[in-house]
Amino acid sequence: MKRYFLTSLQVEGFRGINNEGDPLTVRFRTDCINSIFGANAQGKSSLSEAICYAITGKIKKLEELPATERGREYYCNKFHSLGNASIVLKFASDDGTEEVAISVELSKGGARTVTSPSGHSDPQKFLEALNSQITLLDHQTFIDFVSDSPLIRGRSFASLLGLADLSIYRQALEVLSNSKNLNSDFSLEALAQRLEQAEVSLSKLITAMAPPYKALVGIELTAPFDVALTVAKATEALKGMPLIRDHLEKRDLMSVNFLDIRATIHREENGTKRERLAEILAIIRALDDLRPQDVEEAEFQKATALIAERDDFMARTNGDLFKSLYTTATKIMELEQWSNKYQCPACENIADEMLEPALREKLGAYEGVNAAQQKLAYHWKNAVWARRLLALESLESMGIKQEDRNYGFLDSYFRMGAASKEHLRDAISALTALELHRTITLDRINHERDSIESTLPPSLVALTEQVANASRLQELLGQYERQTILAHQLRSSLSLRKKWESFIGLAAKVFSLAEVELSTARTIAIETSYHSMYEKITNNPMIVPGLKKQGGTEELHLTLSQFYGLNDAPAAPLLSESHRNALAISIFLSSMLQSKAVPRFLILDDVTSSFDAGHQFALMELLRNEVGYPSNPSGPQIVLLSHDGLLEKYFDKMGSSVPNWHHQCLHGTPPVGPIICQFQDSNRVRDNASRFLQAGQVKPAEPYIRQYLEFKLLQVIRSVSIPVPFDFAIRDDRHMVSNCLEAITAAVMLHYKAKDLILTDPQFKNLTTIHVPALTANWIAHYETSRGSSISAYVLLGILDTIDQYAACFMFDCTCRVPGTPTRVYYKTLARKGCRC
Amino acid sequence: MEEFRFDQELSTDDNIKSFYFYLQNIDPDLAEILKANIGKLIPLPPQGSKRSDARIAFNRAVIDALETGTPFPGTDQ
Numbered sequence: 042m043k044r045y046f047l048t049s050l051q052v053e054g055f056r057g058i059n060n061e062g063d064p065l066t067v068r069f070r071t072d073c074i075n076s077i078f079g080a081n082a083q084g085k086s087s088l089s090e091a092i093c094y095a096i097t098g099k100i101k102k103l104e105e106l107p108a109t110e111r112g113r114e115y116y117c118n119k120f121h122s123l124g125n126a127s128i129v130l131k132f133a134s135d136d137g138t139e140e141v142a143i144s145v146e147l148s149k150g151g152a153r154t155v156t157s158p159s160g161h162s163d164p165q166k167f168l169e170a171l172n173s174q175i176t177l178l179d180h181q182t183f184i185d186f187v188s189d190s191p192l193i194r195g196r197s198f199a200s201l202l203g204l205a206d207l208s209i210y211r212q213a214l215e216v217l218s219n220s221k222n223l224n225s226d227f228s229l230e231a232l233a234q235r236l237e238q239a240e241v242s243l244s245k246l247i248t249a250m251a252p253p254y255k256a257l258v259g260i261e262l263t264a265p266f267d268v269a270l271t272v273a274k275a276t277e278a279l280k281g282m283p284l285i286r287d288h289l290e291k292r293d294l295m296s297v298n299f300l301d302i303r304a305t306i307h308r309e310e311n312g313t314k315r316e317r318l319a320e321i322l323a324i325i326r327a328l329d330d331l332r333p334q335d336v337e338e339a340e341f342q343k344a345t346a347l348i349a350e351r352d353d354f355m356a357r358t359n360g361d362l363f364k365s366l367y368t369t370a371t372k373i374m375e376l377e378q379w380s381n382k383y384q385c386p387a388c389e390n391i392a393d394e395m396l397e398p399a400l401r402e403k404l405g406a407y408e409g410v411n412a413a414q415q416k417l418a419y420h421w422k423n424a425v426w427a428r429r430l431l432a433l434e435s436l437e438s439m440g441i442k443q444e445d446r447n448y449g450f451l452d453s454y455f456r457m458g459a460a461s462k463e464h465l466r467d468a469i470s471a472l473t474a475l476e477l478h479r480t481i482t483l484d485r486i487n488h489e490r491d492s493i494e495s496t497l498p499p500s501l502v503a504l505t506e507q508v509a510n511a512s513r514l515q516e517l518l519g520q521y522e523r524q525t526i527l528a529h530q531l532r533s534s535l536s537l538r539k540k541w542e543s544f545i546g547l548a549a550k551v552f553s554l555a556e557v558e559l560s561t562a563r564t565i566a567i568e569t570s571y572h573s574m575y576e577k578i579t580n581n582p583m584i585v586p587g588l589k590k591q592g593g594t595e596e597l598h599l600t601l602s603q604f605y606g607l608n609d610a611p612a613a614p615l616l617s618e619s620h621r622n623a624l625a626i627s628i629f630l631s632s633m634l635q636s637k638a639v640p641r642f643l644i645l646d647d648v649t650s651s652f653d654a655g656h657q658f659a660l661m662e663l664l665r666n667e668v669g670y671p672s673n674p675s676g677p678q679i680v681l682l683s684h685d686g687l688l689e690k691y692f693d694k695m696g697s698s699v700p701n702w703h704h705q706c707l708h709g710t711p712p713v714g715p716i717i718c719q720f721q722d723s724n725r726v727r728d729n730a731s732r733f734l735q736a737g738q739v740k741p742a743e744p745y746i747r748q749y750l751e752f753k754l755l756q757v758i759r760s761v762s763i764p765v766p767f768d769f770a771i772r773d774d775r776h777m778v779s780n781c782l783e784a785i786t787a788a789v790m791l792h793y794k795a796k797d798l799i800l801t802d803p804q805f806k807n808l809t810t811i812h813v814p815a816l817t818a819n820w821i822a823h824y825e826t827s828r829g830s831s832i833s834a835y836v837l838l839g840i841l842d843t844i845d846q847y848a849a850c851f852m853f854d855c856t857c858r859v860p861g862t863p864t865r866v867y868y869k870t871l872a873r874k875g876c877r878c
Numbered sequence: 879m880e881e882f883r884f885d886q887e888l889s890t891d892d893n894i895k896s897f898y899f900y901l902q903n904i905d906p907d908l909a910e911i912l913k914a915n916i917g918k919l920i921p922l923p924p925q926g927s928k929r930s931d932a933r934i935a936f937n938r939a940v941i942d943a944l945e946t947g948t949p950f951p952g953t954d955q
Binding site for chain 1: 881882883884886890893894897900901904905908911912916919920921922924925926927928929933934936937938940941944945
C-alpha cells in the first residue's frame with residue numbers, strides 16, 4: 042500500500058492565523074523529524090488545529106464548548122477581512138511518483154469545501170483515509186489519560202490499540218442482549234402471560250364441556266381431551282334421536298344447524314311453552330356459566346398489588362410539569378453541543394455528578410407509573426372477575442337497570458390504570474351483590490323450568506334438553522378450536538423469540554470474552570515496550586507502571602506494579618506530573634507502534650510542558666532514534682510543536698547538526714498580523730515588507746519589518762554564539778529587537794575590551810557608529826517605546842538595508858571551504874572565524 | 879464447541895468475519911439475521927433516545943425476520 046508523507050501546510054484565515062493574501066506556509070521534510078518552535082501566542086496550536094480540521098472536519102475543543110460559547114464561530118480568523126479560511130495540505134508518496142494537494146475551504150457561514158488542486162479524483166476520501174493514519178497528541182491528552190476514569194481511559198486506549206471497533210461491537214451486542222431490553226422489545230413477558238391465559242382458557246373449556254357431553258353421550262369426558270373423538274361421539278348420540286336424524290345427514294356436531302333442529306321440535310310440539318322452555322334452558326346455562334371462579338380471589342389480590350405498585354411510583358414523581366422539564370433537560374443533555382454533562386441546562390450550575398443518570402432516574406419513576414398503569418389496565422381487560430361483573434350486569438335475565446350498573450363507571454378508571462383502592466373495593470362489593478342476585482334469579486328460573494316441563498310430553502322435554510346440551514357443546518368446541526390456534530401461534534412466537542434471546546446472549550458473551558482476551562494480550566504485548574520507554578524518559582528504574590484491563594468492561598486501570606518497593610500502587614496519586622506525562626507518552630507511543638494500523642503521522646503539540654531538560658532530551662532521542670521515520674522505517678512521520686525555550690535550543694542544535702532533523706520557527710503578530718515560518722522564508726518576509734513600502738503602505742509593512750529584524754538579529758546571535766541573558770527568551774516579546782541588539786552590543790564590547798574581537802575595524806566602526814544608532818533611532822525609538830508614531834516608507838526601506846549591513850558586519854569571506862571561491866559566512870564566535878582561513 | 883478467539887494477526891474486519899463464522903455453526907439463520915441488521919447499531923449511537931431508537935428498529939427487524947411465514951397474533955405490537 043502506498044504511503045504518503047506530509048510535505049507542506051499552507052494556512053490563511055484560520056483560528057489565530059490571519060495572513061490575509063499571504064498564507065503561512067510550513068514545509069515538512071519526509072526524511073526527517075520535523076520540529077516547529079513558536080513562542081506563546083505565535084500560532085503554533087493554530088497550525089495543529091488546521092491539520093486536525095482539514096482531516097477530521099472539526100476541532101474537539103471548539104466542539105466541546107458550551108452552546109452559549111458558539112465555538113463554531115471561531116474556526117475562521119476574526120480579523121481576516123473576508124472571514125473565510127483556507128488550508129492546503131500537500132503530500133508526497135513514498136515511491137516519489139505522486140504528489141497530492143488537498144485544499145479545504147471554510148466559508149464564513151461554516152460551509153466546508155474540499156478540492157484537489159493536484160487533480161486527485163476523490164479528495165474527501167483521501168482525507169478520510171488519512172483520518173485513520175494520523176494521531177494528534179497534546180499535553181492535555183496525556184494529563185487526561187492518567188487522571189481520567191478507568192472507563193474513559195479504557196475507551197481511548199481501545200482506540201489506540203486498534204480495538205475501538207471491537208469495543209463498539211461488544212457494546213452493541215450488550216445492548217441487544219440486555220434482558221430488560223429484550224423483554225420490552227420482544228414482549229416476552231406479555232406473550233408468556235397471554236399463552237398462559239390461553240392454556241387456562243382451554244382447560245376451563247374442557248371443564249365446561251364435561252356436563253353437556255355426559256348428558257348427551259351418557260359417559261364421562263375422558264382425558265386426554267380429544268376433539269375428534271368428542272365430536273364423533275356427540276354426533277353419534279344426536280343421530281340416535283329419530284326426530285332430528287335427518288338434520289345430521291352428511292353433517293356432524295360442528296356443522297349441524299341447531300336453529301333448524303329447534304324449528305323442527307317447535308313444529309312437532311306446536312306450542313309456545315316449548316319455545317319458552319328452550320329460552321329458559323339457555324338462561325339457566327348462561328347464569329350457570331357466571332358462577333364465581335376459583336381464580337378470582339387471586340385476581341383481587343393481584344389488582345390490589347398493582348394499585349399499590351402504581352401508587353408507589355406515583356409518590357416518587359412531581360407531576361406533569363416536572364416530567365416535561367426532565368424530558369427536555371434529558372434531550373438537551375443528549376445534544377452534542379451540550380458538552381458539559383455536569384451542567385444543568387435550566388440553571389447552568391455545575392453539579393458534582395453527571396446529570397443524565399439523575400434525570401433518567403427521575404424519568405424512570407414516570408415510566409414506572411406508566412408501566413404499572415398499563416399492567417392494571419391489562420389486568421382489568423383480562424380478569425375473570427371483571428368479565429363476570431360486566432356479563433352479570435348485562436344479562437337480560439338479571440334485570441339490572443342501566444342506572445344501577447357499575448361496570449361503565451369502574452371501566453373508565455380501570456382501563457386507564459387510574460383506579461384506586463376504593464374503586465376496587467366498590468367493584469368487589471358490586472360483584473358480591475350481583476352474585477346474590479344471580480343465585481336468586483337462577484332459583485326462580487329453575488322453578489319456572491320445572492313448572493313448564495311438568496306440562497309437556499316427557500319425550501320432547503328430554504329431546505329439547507339434549508339439543509340444548511349438543512348446541513352448548515358445539516359452541517364450546519368452537520371456542521376450544523379458536524383458543525387452540527391462538528395458543529399455538531403464541532407458543533411458536535414465544536419459542537422463536539426465546540431462541541433469539543439465548544442466541545444473542547451467547548453471542549454477546551462469546552464476543553466479550555474474546556475481546557477481553559485480545560485486549561489483554563495486546564496490553565501485555567506492549568508492556569515491555571512502555572516499561573522500556575518510561576525508564577528511558579525518566580531514567581528511574583524504581584517505578585514500574587502497569588496496565589490492567591477489567592474483564593467484560595471497557596475499564597482500564599493504571600497502576601504501578603513497582604513504586605520504590607511498593608507493589609500494585611495506584612498511579613494517579615503517586616506520580617509527579619512529569620512522570621505521569623512520561624507514562625502516558627510511553628503508553629501512547631508503544632500502543633501506536635504495536636497497533637496493526639500504525640499512524641502515518643504523529644503530531645505532538647507541546648507534550649513536554651511538564652518536563653525538565655533531561656526528560657525532554659530523553660524523549661526527543663526516543664522519538665528520533667526509535668519511534669519516528671526514518672530511523673524506524675515503519676514509524677510515523679513526526680511533527681513536533683513546542684513553545685519551550687529549552688527545547689528550542691535542542692531543536693536548533695539538531696536542525697543544524699543532525700541530517701534527519703528539520704527545524705523551523707514561527708514568528709509573527711497573530712491573530713491580527715501575519716505569521717511567518719522562519720527558516721526558508723526570511724527573504725519572503727523582506728520582499729513583502731519591501732513591496733508594501735514601495736507602495737507607500739507603512740502600516741501593513743510594519744509587522745514584516747519587525748519579523749525580519751528579529752530574524753536577522755537572532756540569526757547573528759545563533760550563528761556567532763552570542764551569549765544572551767538568562768531571561769532572554771521570556772522577556773516581553775515586543776522588545777525582542779532591542780533585547781537582541783543589547784545582547785549583541787554587550788558581547789561585542791566585551792570582546793573589544795578584551796582585545797580578542799574578530800570583527801575588522803571597519804566592521805566594528807560601522808556597527809557601533811552607523812548601524813546600531815540607525816536601528817535604535819529609526820525603529821526602536823518609534824516602535825518599542827509606545828510613544829513614537831509611524832515614520833516614512835523611505836526611512837523604513839533604509840531599515841531593511843541597515844539590518845542586512847548590520848548582519849554583514851559579523852561575516853567574512855571564507856576561502857578554505859571552497860578553494861578559490863570566497864564564501865560569505867558568519868564568524869564562529871566573536872573571537873574566532875572557526876575555519877582554516 | 880470450540881471456544882471462540884480473536885486472532886491478533888487479523889484485522890478487525892476479518893475478526894468480525896470469523897466471529898460470524900463461529901455463530902453460523904451455532905445457528906446459521908440467527909447468525910444471518912444478526913449480520914443483516916447489526917448495521918442499525920453500528921456505529922453505536924450515543925446513549926439516550928438515539929440508541930434506544932436504533933435498538934428498537936433492530937429488534938423489530940429481528941422479529942419480522944423470525945416470524946416470516948409464521949403468522950403472528952399481532953396484538954402486542
